[in-house]
Amino acid sequence: MSTVEDQVEVAPAVPDDAPRPIERAGLLARLTVSIIPPLMLGALVVAGWYAVSYLLLDPKRRFLLKPPHEVVQNGFLNWSALSEMLSALWSSTKVAMIGLVIAIAIGFVLAIIMSQARTIERAVFPFMVTLQAIPILAIVPLISFWWGTGQRSRVIVCVIIALFPIIVNTLFGLQSAERGMHDLFTLHHASRATRLRKLMFPAALPAIFAGLRISAGLSVIGAIVGDFFFGRGDVGIGQVLKKYSSQLMGEELFAAVLLSSALGVTVFLTFGWIQTLAIGKWHETSGGRP
Amino acid sequence: MLYGNAVAAISSGTHRLGSQTYVPSTPYVLMTAVDAAFEATSAAGAALAFDRTQMVFPDGTEAVREVSFSVHRGEFVTIVGPSGCGKSTLLKIASGLLDATAGSVRVDRDRLGYVFQDATLLPWRTVLGNVELIAELHGIEKSERRRLALEAIDTVGLSGFVNHYPRSLSGGMRMRASLARTLTLKPPVFLFDEPFGAVDEITREHLNEETQRLFQQEGFAGLFITHSISEAVYMSTRVLVMSARPGRIVAEFEVPFSYPRNPELRFDPEFARLSGEISHALRGSHS
Ligand SMILES: Nc1ncnc2c1ncn2[C@@H]1O[C@H](COP(=O)(O)OP(=O)(O)OP(=O)(O)O)[C@@H](O)[C@H]1O
Numbered sequence: 001m002s003t004v005e006d007q008v009e010v011a012p013a014v015p016d017d018a019p020r021p022i023e024r025a026g027l028l029a030r031l032t033v034s035i036i037p038p039l040m041l042g043a044l045v046v047a048g049w050y051a052v053s054y055l056l057l058d059p060k061r062r063f064l065l066k067p068p069h070e071v072v073q074n075g076f077l078n079w080s081a082l083s084e085m086l087s088a089l090w091s092s093t094k095v096a097m098i099g100l101v102i103a104i105a106i107g108f109v110l111a112i113i114m115s116q117a118r119t120i121e122r123a124v125f126p127f128m129v130t131l132q133a134i135p136i137l138a139i140v141p142l143i144s145f146w147w148g149t150g151q152r153s154r155v156i157v158c159v160i161i162a163l164f165p166i167i168v169n170t171l172f173g174l175q176s177a178e179r180g181m182h183d184l185f186t187l188h189h190a191s192r193a194t195r196l197r198k199l200m201f202p203a204a205l206p207a208i209f210a211g212l213r214i215s216a217g218l219s220v221i222g223a224i225v226g227d228f229f230f231g232r233g234d235v236g237i238g239q240v241l242k243k244y245s246s247q248l249m250g251e252e253l254f255a256a257v258l259l260s261s262a263l264g265v266t267v268f269l270t271f272g273w274i275q276t277l278a279i280g281k282w283h284e285t286s287g288g289r290p
Numbered sequence: 291m292l293y294g295n296a297v298a299a300i301s302s303g304t305h306r307l308g309s310q311t312y313v314p315s316t317p318y319v320l321m322t323a324v325d326a327a328f329e330a331t332s333a334a335g336a337a338l339a340f341d342r343t344q345m346v347f348p349d350g351t352e353a354v355r356e357v358s359f360s361v362h363r364g365e366f367v368t369i370v371g372p373s374g375c376g377k378s379t380l381l382k383i384a385s386g387l388l389d390a391t392a393g394s395v396r397v398d399r400d401r402l403g404y405v406f407q408d409a410t411l412l413p414w415r416t417v418l419g420n421v422e423l424i425a426e427l428h429g430i431e432k433s434e435r436r437r438l439a440l441e442a443i444d445t446v447g448l449s450g451f452v453n454h455y456p457r458s459l460s461g462g463m464r465m466r467a468s469l470a471r472t473l474t475l476k477p478p479v480f481l482f483d484e485p486f487g488a489v490d491e492i493t494r495e496h497l498n499e500e501t502q503r504l505f506q507q508e509g510f511a512g513l514f515i516t517h518s519i520s521e522a523v524y525m526s527t528r529v530l531v532m533s534a535r536p537g538r539i540v541a542e543f544e545v546p547f548s549y550p551r552n553p554e555l556r557f558d559p560e561f562a563r564l565s566g567e568i569s570h571a572l573r574g575s576h577s
């Protein structure tokens with residue numbers, strides 16, 4: 001082999017400051033590193049689960065924790081149960097997402113108003129914190145008392161539970177633009193609207209996404225909790241959980257719990273992905289990890 | 291300027307300089323309110339003129355007192371002074387970010403260039419987007435502001451990095467982008483608040499040369515702040531020394547060297563002598 005070719009390869013003309021492309025081998029190694037540990041832990045959990053089912057519980061009490069393969073067989077591979085769970089899950093997903101969208105709309109408006117006037121922020125904030133401190137279970141009866149037990153009440157539970165992180169994170173984000181950047185906008189006589197649109201809002205995006213991911217997860221919980229307590233209207237995953245637990249359908253109950261958690265994880269990852277798409281190019285620690 | 295002013299200042303007993311056996315050998319003067327009258331006449335036609343400007347903050351801190359001087363187009367004036375003496379405050383007053391509590395400032399604020407100590411680039415915009423910002427805020431139409439931005443980016447030598455986000459630039463490159471942003475509207479008055487304080491020595495020298503080249507090219511009125519005496523002498527037509535808070539102008543030095551200045555000038559004996567005098571005046575100002 002000629003040494004000239006080697007030299008050409010080892011001297012790429014990349015400026016010092018230019019970002020380097022991620023090497024393939026490095027990417028693979030990183031994936032391996034990030035996938036293997038959770039897989040191993042997952043295997044351990046399943047093994048522990050078997051151990052509990054077969055070694056700890058005597059056969060008469062095994063219904064309390066059915067072994068994994070029975071959960072898969074009777075929960076996931078049994079079409080009538082699975083279709084019931086999936087349609088319930090879809091109904092709850094819709095409720096959660098509608099609630100989330102409404103919470104985002106209200107949260108943005110409130111945060112923007114508060115960011116424009118300190119007095120309003122000072123007036124509103126204590127009440128928000130107080131409201132936030134009320135456990136959602138204490139509000140549920142009140143909501144059914146005022147709005148009944150239909151879909152609307154479920155959405156309201158989601159809005160209430162998801163609202164606070166959106167307001168707090170958006171407000172914090174809107175206030176996070178550096179003083180120097182504000183000075184720059186002041187120097188060039190930027191209007192309030194311009195300042196909001198071109199400085200405060202983009203600066204707030206990382207915080208907004210952090211809030212969104214929290215709120216999306218909470219909204220899913222809200223949808224399930226609401227559904228669990230409001231027995232009427234569309235059947236959501238909450239009602240399905242309730243039914244399985246009251247009828248001692250262990251395998252199905254377990255499958256439903258796993259599906260609910262999968263929904264939460266999916267929502268979390270989806271918002272992480274949207275975040276990466278939206279701000280990954282310029283923001284250091286966006287996407288991927290919480 | 292008249293040496294008599296210095297005598298007047300010394301006899302007014304406010305300056306330690308007066309008690310030292312110190313014979314100035316370049317045109318050198320101690321400024322007091324006495325000079326205000328003189329400044330008032332020289333201020334005519336100046337691009338930027340402070341007239342007995344005073345700043346007392348709401349908490350009672352008197353940052354600057356009775357500051358009068360002016361900067362014409364084609365002049366590059368540098369202020370040196372101890373930390374906290376009110377240098378940034380002066381620039382903020384000039385730009386309208388702060389309102390002086392007494393006295394006045396005359397400057398065309400619509401076309402004012404202000405380079406901050408930090409690059410203050412918007413992290414969500416590329417170099418191009420950042421450099422376009424000011425033209426955008428002034429409502430300049432898209433194709434025109436793109437043209438202005440690309441031209442300014444070219445001037446500071448960042449053409450290869452137009453689509454880079456600030457996070458992938460080095461400190462010196464960010465400062466260049468910041469300079470380019472200020473350049474877009476070709477402001478006739480340029481304020482620099484310790485713009486190169488955070489970059490390493492070599493980058494700083496490069497940026498000094500570039501700024502000097504811009505100064506020659508554009509012929510703006512420059513008001514520059516630095517902690518580095520060598521930078522002050524190298525860049526300026528005039529160096530003003532400020533006293534500790536409340537900041538006043540206590541000495542003024544003309545820098546006799548012609549432009550373009552060679553980086554080697556820093557090792558010239560005349561340069562060293564002038565730097566020494568400024569250093570001396572600066573130490574005297576810590577009263
Ligand atoms: N908003 C404010 N309220 C009260 N005091 C202030 C305010 N801004 C600045 N000061 C004070 O005014 C004085 C001058 O501040 P300034 O920032 O102008 O100093 P400086 O000469 O630029 O200092 P440095 O060289 O460290 O940048 C300082 O003592 C500072 O503490």
Ligand SMILES: [Mg+2]
Nearest residue numbers: 377378379483
């Ligand atoms: Mg300062």
